[in-house]
Amino acid sequence: MKVMVLNGSPNKKGNCTYLAGVIKNLASEYNAETVIINVDEIMRRQKIPYCIHCSAPCSGACYQGTELEAAYLQLGSADAVIMLSPVYFGSVSAQLKAFWDKTRRLRDRKLLVNVVGAAATVGGSRFGGQETTISALHDLMLIQGMTVVGDGLEEVDAGHQGACFTRPAEDDSNGIKRLEILVKRVLEVAKATQSLREKREVTLF
DSSP, X not given: OEEEEEEXXXXXXXXXXXXHHHHHHHHHTTTOEEEEEEHHHHHHTSSSOSOOOOSSSOOOTTTTTSHHHHHHHHHHTOSEEXXXXXXXXXXXXXXXXXXXXXXXXXXXXXXXTTOEEEEEEEESSTTSSHHHHHHHHHHHHHTTTOEEOOSOBTXXXXXXXXXXXXXXXXXXXXXXXXXXXXXXXXXXXXXXTGGGGTTOOOOOO
């Protein structure tokens, strides 16, 4: 299994960075390969760091031959994607949204169809928009044809939308518990649906 973790925080030492490391450690317990992409670092180096819909269908010309293309190829070869975002005004960080807006070419090529997707968010208070942010992340993934799961397992409970944290994330024991369940659920579904992704030809150009 190959798991992509998209860190949508602009804070290199922030909560989402911490959670990306936790996910990597959890996935390794199930012998899954984990690749972490810090989207802020990539988008800062793009000449135009957001989609301007310059062509339809998307030509990908704005990022061809750049590290963003390499990141999208990694994304397109994944069995599962876990998206991490801080809560900004009850929704997704601008950096993660900009990164995803430019995935139109992946959508045209159906590279993320049947890839398992999940999300975790961190807010500044107990009811700080975590679930609305997860719902926004789910919408992004559903429009790519991904198989979206929450933090439910048969041996635990049916779960909710995903893992919701109150900062500091490392002190949120309930959030960590839900993240452990989420990662296990993601890998369980990814393994069960692996044959659906075997025929993918991961190319963009």
